[in-house]
Structures are given as C-alpha cells and as structure tokens.
Amino acid sequence: MDGIGDSESFLAAYDPRAYDPIAVTVDVVALTIRDAQLQVLLVRRGEQPQAGSWALPGGFVRPLIGPDGERTEEDLAQTAARELAEEAGPQLRATHLEQLGSYGTPGRDPRMRVVSVAYLAFAPEMPEATPGTDAADAQWVPVSALGLSPTGGPVTRSVTQRPGTTRPLAFDHAQILAAGVERARAKLEYTPLATAFVREPFTISDLREVYETVWAEKLHAGNFHRKVLSVPGFVESTGDQTESGGPRGGPRAKLYRRGDATLLHPALLRPTSEEAARP
Amino acid sequence: MDGIGDSESFLAAYDPRAYDPIAVTVDVVALTIRDAQLQVLLVRRGEQPQAGSWALPGGFVRPLIGPDGERTEEDLAQTAARELAEEAGPQLRATHLEQLGSYGTPGRDPRMRVVSVAYLAFAPEMPEATPGTDAADAQWVPVSALGLSPTGGPVTRSVTQRPGTTRPLAFDHAQILAAGVERARAKLEYTPLATAFVREPFTISDLREVYETVWAEKLHAGNFHRKVLSVPGFVESTGDQTESGGPRGGPRAKLYRRGDATLLHPALLRPTSEEAARP
DNA sequence: TTAATAGTGTCTTTGAGACATTATACT
DNA sequence: AGTATAATGTCTCAAAGACACTATTAA
Numbered sequence: 001m002d003g004i005g006d007s008e009s010f011l012a013a014y015d016p017r018a019y020d021p022i023a024v025t026v027d028v029v030a031l032t033i034r035d036a037q038l039q040v041l042l043v044r045r046g047e048q049p050q051a052g053s054w055a056l057p058g059g060f061v062r063p064l065i066g067p068d069g070e071r072t073e074e075d076l077a078q079t080a081a082r083e084l085a086e087e088a089g090p091q092l093r094a095t096h097l098e099q100l101g102s103y104g105t106p107g108r109d110p111r112m113r114v115v116s117v118a119y120l121a122f123a124p125e126m127p128e129a130t131p132g133t134d135a136a137d138a139q140w141v142p143v144s145a146l147g148l149s150p151t152g153g154p155v156t157r158s159v160t161q162r163p164g165t166t167r168p169l170a171f172d173h174a175q176i177l178a179a180g181v182e183r184a185r186a187k188l189e190y191t192p193l194a195t196a197f198v199r200e201p202f203t204i205s206d207l208r209e210v211y212e213t214v215w216a217e218k219l220h221a222g223n224f225h226r227k228v229l230s231v232p233g234f235v236e237s238t239g240d241q242t243e244s245g246g247p248r249g250g251p252r253a254k255l256y257r258r259g260d261a262t263l264l265h266p267a268l269l270r271p272t273s274e275e276a277a278r279p
Numbered sequence: 280m281d282g283i284g285d286s287e288s289f290l291a292a293y294d295p296r297a298y299d300p301i302a303v304t305v306d307v308v309a310l311t312i313r314d315a316q317l318q319v320l321l322v323r324r325g326e327q328p329q330a331g332s333w334a335l336p337g338g339f340v341r342p343l344i345g346p347d348g349e350r351t352e353e354d355l356a357q358t359a360a361r362e363l364a365e366e367a368g369p370q371l372r373a374t375h376l377e378q379l380g381s382y383g384t385p386g387r388d389p390r391m392r393v394v395s396v397a398y399l400a401f402a403p404e405m406p407e408a409t410p411g412t413d414a415a416d417a418q419w420v421p422v423s424a425l426g427l428s429p430t431g432g433p434v435t436r437s438v439t440q441r442p443g444t445t446r447p448l449a450f451d452h453a454q455i456l457a458a459g460v461e462r463a464r465a466k467l468e469y470t471p472l473a474t475a476f477v478r479e480p481f482t483i484s485d486l487r488e489v490y491e492t493v494w495a496e497k498l499h500a501g502n503f504h505r506k507v508l509s510v511p512g513f514v515e516s517t518g519d520q521t522e523s524g525g526p527r528g529g530p531r532a533k534l535y536r537r538g539d540a541t542l543l544h545p546a547l548l549r550p551t552s553e554e555a556a557r558p
Numbered sequence: 559t560t561a562a563t564a565g566t567g568t569c570t571t572t573g574a575g576a577c578a579t580t581a582t583a584c585t
Numbered sequence: 586a587g588t589a590t591a592a593t594g595t596c597t598c599a600a601a602g603a604c605a606c607t608a609t610t611a612a
Contacts, residue, residue, distance in 0.1 A: 022303045022340060024383070024394050061301060061383070061394070073385035073392065102381045102396045104303070104340070106352035113352065115303050115340070115394070117381045205564075223602060225565060230600085233557050244610080250563025251609035263556040266600070277542040278512050484591075502575060504592065509573085523583080529590025530582035545573070 023114045026079045027058030027173070029100060029180030030088065030121040033197050033213050037142040038184075040177060041088050042169075044137040049110055050170040056177065057087035057138065058116070080119035087138045094121040096196040100180055108172050120180045122196035143181055146174065184214055190267045192234050192258065201238045201255035204228055205246075215270055227268060233261025302393045305358045306337030306452070308379060308459030309367065309400040312476050312492050316421040317463075319456060320367050321448075323416040328389055329449035335456065336366035336417065337395070359398035366417045373400040375475040379459055387451050399459045401475035422460055425453065467493055469546045471513050471537065480517045480534035483507055484525075494549055506547060512540025 030041040042054040061079055063071040074082065081097060097119055104115035126140070146169065168174065187193050194210040195202070208224045211217075228234055235256040242252045309320040321333040340358055342350040353361065360376060376398055383394035405419070425448065447453065466472050473489040474481070487503045490496075507513055514535040521531045 021300050024301045024303060061392075075385065076381065076383040076394070099380055101378055102355065104355040104396065106354065113340075115355070115396070117383065117394070203564085220602070220604095221563080222565070222567095222604085226567095227601080229565095246563055247611075248562050249560090249609085249611040251565080253564060260558050261556050262558070265556045269601090271602095277540050277544045279539050279541070482591090499575070499577090500590080501577085501592075501594095505594095506574080508592095525584075525590055527589050528582085528584035529588090530592080532591060548574090550575095 021112070023109075023112055024061040025058055025114055025116045026061055026076060026083060026119060027056040027116050027176060028080050028084050028119045028121055029056060029177055030084055030092070030094065030123060031143075031180065031184055031197075032123045032126055032140065033210060034125055034140055035142075036209065036213060037144065038181070038213050038216075039140040039142050040146075040180075041084075041092075042139055042141050043087055044139075045170055046137065053168065053170040054141065054173075055170040056118075056173045057083055059083050061117075076117050077119065080117075080121070084121060088126075089138070092123055092126055094123045094196075096120075096122040096193055100176070100183060103172055103176060105172070116176070118176045118180070120183055122184070122193060124197055124199045143177070146177065185270070188214055189269055190264055192261050192264060195235070195258045200257045201240065202257075203242060203253035203255060204235075205253060207235070207256075211268070217271055219271075231261070231264050231266065231268070233259040234264060235259050300391070302388075302391055303340040304337055304393055304395045305340055305355055305362060305398060306335040306395050306455060307359050307363050307398045307400055308335060308456055309363055309371070309373065309402060310422075310459065310463055310476075311402045311405055311419065312489060313404055313419055314421075315488065315492060316423065317460070317492050317495075318419040318421050319425075319459075320363075320371075321418055321420050322366055323418075324449055325416065332447065332449040333420065333452075334449040335397075335452045336362055338362050340396075355396050356398065359396075359400070363400060367405075368417070371402055371405055373402045373475075375399075375401040375472055379455070379462060382451060382455060384451070395455070397455045397459070399462055401463070401472060403476055403478045422456070425456065463493055464549070468548055469543055471540050471543060474514070474537045479536045480519065481536075482521060482532035482534060483514075484532060486514070486535075490547070496550055498550075510540065510543050510545065510547070512538040513543060514538050 028041075032039055032041075041057055043057050045051050045053050045055050059079075061074075061076065063073050077097060077099070081094070084092060084094060084097075100118040100120040102115060102117045104113070106113060108114065108116075169177065184193075188211055194207055194214070197210045197214075198206045204225050205221070207228060208219055208221060211224070212219055236259045238255045238257055240255045242255065245252050307320075311318055311320075320336055322336050324330050324332050324334050338358075340353075340355065342352050356376060356378070360373070363371060363373060363376075379397040379399040381394060381396045383392070385392060387393065387395075448456065463472075467490060473486055473493070476489045476493075477485045483504050484500070486507060487498055487500060490503070491498055515538045517534045517536055519534045521534065524531050
C-alpha cells in the first residue's frame, strides 16, 4: 500500500527524515536514427563518482523553485521531458516518451540508495547536440559502439570518446540502455512508433529504414511496402510525392503522414523473433 | 544521470536531508483465479488517510533491521516478494513477479511526495487468506467487483466488503490495478505466463479456463487445444492423464507441465484485439 | 545506357477460425 | 440412454514471404 504501514505504532514512530533517505532520479534513454545508425543521447559526467564516464541524461526528482520562490512539483514524465530538453538542447523535440522501468538495486550508486525511474524517448533525426549550451557535454552515440551485452549485463567494450579515451557507461546505465533498445525493437512490432523516428511527411522507404536500423535486419522492400499499406491506420497518404528520386536513381516516392492507429493489426513481426523464444 | 548533477556547485550544496524527502514504496498487484474469476489481493487500510479503504498490499522501501541490529537492503523485487508474503500469508507462492511501472504524480498521497514502484504477481488458485495472521486484513476480491474504468481512471463503483459497506480503492490504486490487468491480458498473448495461474500438472482445459477468465472471452475449445500443442515449448506432456473425467462427464484429459519457451511463437492473439487498435 | 528504386503482381506455405466427428466418462 | 468433454480432422480464408516484373529517375 502507499504511505503508512499496518500498525498505529509505525505511524507514530515514522519520521521521514529519521531514516536514511532514498533519492529518486529520472534517467532518459533517448533514441534517434542518425547516419543509418541507432544512436542514444549520452552526457559526460563531470563529477565523481564516475567522472569522465558517459551516462544517460537525467537528474534528481525534487521540487522546482520558481523565480518567485514558490515551489512546484512535476510529474515524473514531465521531469523526464525537462531533463531531456535541458541536456539535449531545446531543439530536440521527442515525438514519443514512455516509462521504461525503475532501477533500485542497493549499491547501484555508491553514495546512497537511489531509485531511478527510466524513460524511453524517440526522436527524429537531430542536428548535432549544440556545444556552448547546457548540452555542451551531450552527444549522440551509436548504440553499436557501446558493445552492449544482450542482457545488459557487464559491458566489456566501451565508448570511444576521443582518440585513445574510452570508458564504459556509468552506474547500471548499460543495463537500462539495453532494456530501452529491446523495448524499442519490440514496440516497432506492435505499434506505429516507427513513425516517431521520422519527420512528416515521410516515404515508405523512410519507414523501412527505421525498421532495418532498429532491428538490425534487412527487410524485403516490396513485401514491406505492401504490408505497411495493408495495416489500417498505420500511415495515411498526403497525396504528394517526393520532389526528386533517390540519390542513386529510382522513381519519386509517395508521401505519407502518421495514421490514427495505436496498435498494428496485424503486427509486423521481426523475421528472427522465433529464435529468441527457446533457451 | 544518476546521482549528482553536472555542476560542482550542486554537489557542494546538496544535502539529501535538506530537501523535502521523497518516499519510495512498493505496491503489488497480485492476481489469481478463484471461482472462475480473476481476483486481486487487497488489504484493508487501518490508518488514515483512507482508513477502511481497500488498497494494494505494499509498503515503504527502507533498510531492514535484523535481529543483530545490522542493516540489510533489499532489491525492489525482493521487497515486493516480501510484502506479498507478509500480507497474504506464507502459503502464497507467486509463480511470477515482474515490475509493472512506477507512479509518482504529485499529490497522489496527501502526506508527502511518494513514488510507488508497482509489481505484478501471478499465483495459482489459493485457499482463502488466513485470518489471525498478518494477513488477517488481506482478502482476494474479484476484479470485476471493482468496476474499473477501462483507463483506470476515477472509479465509480466500489468493493462490497461487508453488507452495506462499500469503498473505492485507496489512492491511485485503481489505476495501478487496471494497468496490471491489462498487462496480464497482453502477456497471455505473447508469453506462456498463463501457466503461472495453474498448478502442475494441468490439462489443456485448465489452461483454456485461464485464458477465458483473464480475457473475459469464450474460446473455441478444439482450436485452442490444437493451437497450444502446436506452439513449441509452451507445454510438455507428462505422459499421465487425469484420474477421472470432468464433473459433468467426458473423457480423462492428458496432463502437461510448463515447457521451456519464454515467448510464444506464433502468439495466441485475443479474438477482439483488433477493435482496440483504432480510435 | 545503366543502375537503382518505387510500387505491384503472383505463387506457396503457414496459421487462424469455423465446424464436424469420434471416443470416453459422468449422471 | 443422454449429455458433456477431450482430442482430432477438414475446410476456408487471411497473411507472410519469396520472387518476378514494370515504371521511373539519377548518374
């Protein structure tokens, strides 16, 4: 239950400040597709512990002190959105934000008990994070460069930050990132969220590139095309087409915007999803 | 990111006890099937606020003080398992426990900022919660009796606790419960978790009753039977069969145990899952 | 002219679902 | 006997995937 326990004595004895406090943070796994790669927004830690390591953007949940000194409190999702805007620059407008999970294993932060509520954000392709702002230390990094183990367990490889300088992700952020990537892969199957990675209007090929990049699988262009158009409400034609053909030739493509479906029926299943089902 | 922010000044200024503390609780949505109904374990709140209301079992996350006075800390999932054992009695052995989500909207608890990490548990049919123990105030309640709105929003109907006494769920627990039920329904489609609601060995009909109860849909017995056996690793034959036929006749059924699959391929989709896809 | 791409057509196989059928066991 | 259930068989339709093909555009 929330709040107080079952016994009156506990209520009487309970003083929130008498216990070791538990800190609550919000961390964000922000994914985008840049250079035909799935990339995640990371920030450089300037402070101990793990100074110099890359970490997920995020921060403590605490009351905000306004200019008038008045205090307001944010929803957890609002906190996630604000952290993202602060650390990636205001030009990042995530098209999707959902809760990923919470991480509270004792010892995951060496200073105190910290429970992190992780959020997952999808954004269309972004220009480089702008140095000179709050986001000076933020950078998009290809997920493949992080060498995640499938389980998100201990990371053996690491980020190449500058020539000769590599470090693994701070805390248990590799595990959180792995969970975010897997969630993204699964959600492309059953939801129209692939459209959150592209700007409108988009072509069916744009959408296929999203699937191929996130799933790390080549898809059959013809079958994919017919499949997307056959799912009710996935995409909606604008009536227009691209100004020109592709960079290496080909006809001009029809343009689409997001449809009104919230789930894909039938779903677009991953080609290899079968192998993962058995031990 | 976890822990301290980007600026040195913040580190210097930060004293965890200087801020209004945030409490972290763990709440459990424990589901089972009793009397051919989906039921949830609820406890009666003895204290204010919301004294007398039904609530999800749960409690604060805080260090445990052992008999020697030494302190140990639990993982969030361990906390959930312990709360469940304390409030439902030790004979409840949940066969599945997973994190459901976290709820931290300001004001959801009138006393202070509380972030609740909700867990979802599945258990096979249990005897009535044992009065006279810690679980004296715990009770299995049919989910259908709680009149959940589809979104988990404000509840209009309420629990009939004793003749003439009805109350809605405390705090935002109706919303958490609704999320748990929807998660359970979805998970039956893609995972073998229906087996977590039955004891081994079980018959295909036992499994079908689980699906019919959780989904609140009648399924075609013949097609269901063939389908379950066609999914690799869903169930595994024991070679035995039931001692006798059903209560109203029929042949004796073959017995099965859980298979080794972690995902169902192909999935067992809900008959009506299509309608929910469009607004 | 060559190559690459958008979009469509066709065929095969798999699976879902409706329905029928047989055998078994309870009343 | 009559009825309910377990388990299997058959048929139809939808959908996935492999492959072919045409039309269009860039280099």
